[in-house]
Amino acid sequence: MKHCLKTALFSALFALLAVGQVLAQDSSRAKVIIEGNLTGVKDGTHISLMQEQGSVGSEVAKDSLQNGHFHIEYTPEDTALGIYSLMSFDDNFPSMALKFWAKPGHPIYVQGENNLVYTWVVTSDIPEQQEWAYFINANKNDWDDYQKLSIIRKARMATLIDFKSSDTAKKSARTAVDSLDKESEVIEYKIQKHNLALLQQVKMTPTRLQVLNDVANQIKWYQKEDLRAPVTTIYKTLSQELKNSEYGQKLTITLYAPRIIAPGEEMYDTDLFDLAGNTHHLADFKGQYLLVDFWSFGCGPCHASVPELKEIAEKLKGKLTVVSLSSDTKKIWKKATDYFKLTGNNFSDLKEDRGIYAHYGVAGIPHYVLISPDGIVKSAWTGYGTGSISAPGMVQI
Numbered sequence: 001m002k003h004c005l006k007t008a009l010f011s012a013l014f015a016l017l018a019v020g021q022v023l024a025q026d027s028s029r030a031k032v033i034i035e036g037n038l039t040g041v042k043d044g045t046h047i048s049l050m051q052e053q054g055s056v057g058s059e060v061a062k063d064s065l066q067n068g069h070f071h072i073e074y075t076p077e078d079t080a081l082g083i084y085s086l087m088s089f090d091d092n093f094p095s096m097a098l099k100f101w102a103k104p105g106h107p108i109y110v111q112g113e114n115n116l117v118y119t120w121v122v123t124s125d126i127p128e129q130q131e132w133a134y135f136i137n138a139n140k141n142d143w144d145d146y147q148k149l150s151i152i153r154k155a156r157m158a159t160l161i162d163f164k165s166s167d168t169a170k171k172s173a174r175t176a177v178d179s180l181d182k183e184s185e186v187i188e189y190k191i192q193k194h195n196l197a198l199l200q201q202v203k204m205t206p207t208r209l210q211v212l213n214d215v216a217n218q219i220k221w222y223q224k225e226d227l228r229a230p231v232t233t234i235y236k237t238l239s240q241e242l243k244n245s246e247y248g249q250k251l252t253i254t255l256y257a258p259r260i261i262a263p264g265e266e267m268y269d270t271d272l273f274d275l276a277g278n279t280h281h282l283a284d285f286k287g288q289y290l291l292v293d294f295w296s297f298g299c300g301p302c303h304a305s306v307p308e309l310k311e312i313a314e315k316l317k318g319k320l321t322v323v324s325l326s327s328d329t330k331k332i333w334k335k336a337t338d339y340f341k342l343t344g345n346n347f348s349d350l351k352e353d354r355g356i357y358a359h360y361g362v363a364g365i366p367h368y369v370l371i372s373p374d375g376i377v378k379s380a381w382t383g384y385g386t387g388s389i390s391a392p393g394m395v396q397i
Helices: 002-025 127-138 140-161 167-199 206-222 225-235 240-244 246-255 300-315 330-340
Strands: 032-038 046-053 056-064 069-074 082-087 098-102 108-112 121-123 289-295 320-326 345-347 367-371 377-382
Touching (some): 032 082, 046 069, 098 108, 098 127, 127 167, 167 206, 240 246, 289 300, 300 320, 320 330
Parallel strands (some): 032 108, 320 345
Antiparallel strands (some): 046 082, 108 121
């Protein structure tokens, strides 16, 4: 086993050097290059390269496994360090992705022995990647168990959403999914407790702050209050720069959550911007009912809701105004606006999910808030299905 490991590491280093020499010879290519070798994965498997921008991952390149090998090249818009991921949408893969940092001139070598993509080994000279890999490797066995449950869950969900499935089959699938979710939560809690112990031994960096935020999400999503005190202790040692960073702000909201506006209370307002940079406020629309739509381009139900939102805006024109608030980066927000041909009140506070979203307690999207003409929150609900926007409170308008 040790001999095989040494051979694999030598091969990885050789591949990195070889690709690096090619890049040195032609630096104008400015490409992100990923070389992968997999065993235990069938040829023809599709491997997708996703570029992460905020909460949205976009497929930017892909390849199919041939003789256990895949090769992916992508030319980004700039040469800055970026966050990417590899995943497969094939049925026998978990609903997870291999996260890594990359930039042109720094080739990535990926090696795996199965379809458990999240724990494939990444060889890279990028410090952020090495820091992240430390925490993945420290929990590899648990993450592998987690991924195996994810694959089973994926199959059960396919039964659950298949309109051809019988009621009995759907009921059985729902029971299985609930059981799998409970098992997964136990494993993830174990992983994050271990990560917390590891974080208490090292100096905090932006990459490690992402790991700490994952630990804190156990408090946010699963009410694991035993983690609050140790996470808060680490938080208090952070530099102001780290506290002001994206993940520092997320951590702040988790530990010191703003008061959430509830139905019957006056609406929360802040500076909102359109794509041209002009400033707007929810108060600008007082005198009419206001339907605030919290959404993201990476949200499937948000896509499905667009026609109905446009229909409601037109049908109730003069009585109700629809305001859409994107949680995406400005680049993705602009892309979504063009894709949907959005017009009207299409804004963002440019804080993604760390600003107005937190004040309205948005935990899932699409999320809707109905506000009365005098600025009082009437109702709020999450999720979309055909006709669901019109149902909660809209009949009174």
